[in-house]
Amino acid sequence: MVKVLMKGNEALAEAAVRAGCRYFFGYPITPQNEIPHYLAKRLPEVGGVFVQAESEIAAINMVYGAAGSGARVMTSSSGPGISLKQEGISYIAGAELPCVIVNMQRGGPGLGGIQPAQSDYFQAVKGGGHGDYRLLVLAPATIQEMVDLMGKAFDLADEYRNPVMILGDGILGQMMEAVELPSEDLSLKIPSKPWATTGAKGRTPNIINSLYLDPLELEKHNLHLRNKYEQMRQESMGETYKTEDAELVLVGYGSAARVAKAVVDQGRARGLKVGLFRPITLFPFPKDDLQKACRQANDVITVEMSLGQLIEDVRYNLEFKVPVHYCGRVGGMIPTTRDILAKIEVLANLQGEGEKV
Structure with missing residues (x-):
């Protein structure tokens, strides 16, 4: 073609x-x-x-x-x-x-x-x-x-x-x-x-x-x-990126996932075990694929262009077994790689302690 x-x-x-x-x-x-x-x-x-x-x-x-x-x-x-x-x-x-x-x-x-x-x-x-x-x-x-x-x-x-x-x-x-x-x-x-x-x-x-x-x-x-x-x-579908050994997994869909994927590469270059899970079907949500992608994760961050809407389904489908945190912008603003990396650094300093939205 x-x-x-x-x-x-x-x-x-x-x-x-x-x-x-x-x-x-x-x-x-x-x-x-x-x-x-x-x-x-x-x-x-x-x-x-x-x-x-x-x-x-x-x-x-x-x-x-x-x-x-x-x-x-x-x-x-x-x-x-x-x-x-x-x-x-x-x-x-x-x-x-x-x-x-x-x-x-x-x-x-x-x-x-x-x-x-x-x-x-x-x-x-x-x-x-x-x-x-x-x-x-x-x-x-x-x-x-x-x-x-x-x-x-x-x-x-x-x-x-x-x-x-x-x-x-x-x-x-x-x-x-x-x-x-x-x-x-x-x-x-x-x-x-x-x-x-x-x-x-x-x-x-x-x-x-x-x-x-x-x-x-x-x-x-x-x-x-x-x-x-x-x-x-x-019919659920999801995509994983470098989640095999990921200790921190980013979850995002659509345009936000594109930014998150760049963060994974930048984080890996800094020695951070970061991965990405991207749901392709939002309903049905790919629960089994998400759980598999986060099987070694100490923390999960949702990257979204909303005030924490995706995070609710991520927490629910992970059965609240892993701390899930929020990183996003709203009103037409887009999360940057700098925003997400800063969030990762905060979590690293907290040593995985749960943080609420």
């Missing part, structure tokens, strides 16, 4: 087309605007449909309709826009419809700013909207990984009949890297969807709904969803 230099948002959009996505509904917001801008031109070239909806609320309900017809469909936004989509996302999860949702995170809360952040972690992995539902959440750290995970996102959405979120940030969306794009024929692998509302001539009509007025039926449906979410745990 030939590598092409592309901006992250545009590479992700092209990967969606090559994964068989033929419908996009969205509304502009920085820092993801290149996705709808690119798809507005690209989708008509392959017989697809692009609609800039009148609002984020309208866009997510258009996604519901297209997903119900069996099409591969996606939307994208950033923090405030994803917040507006939450009711529709809950409906889509309740109706068991496959779709892909992209969140290029920006600083918050409220309108916040347009700089990159990771403060939508809770929103993504804990459900976000109302009801007991879950999204599969994928967290790329490079533009190539955004491209590679896009096809997987659509496949997982179809396999589990569930929304899948790609959780990026403004850095990944706006930076440029060389990428290898998948071939054009992935759309041929789209599975059949006998549950879709494609017309009922010759068969019993399909009904897609998230309303259950009988509480016993609603409970049964919720238990069915819970079992499905448990099955999703087999």
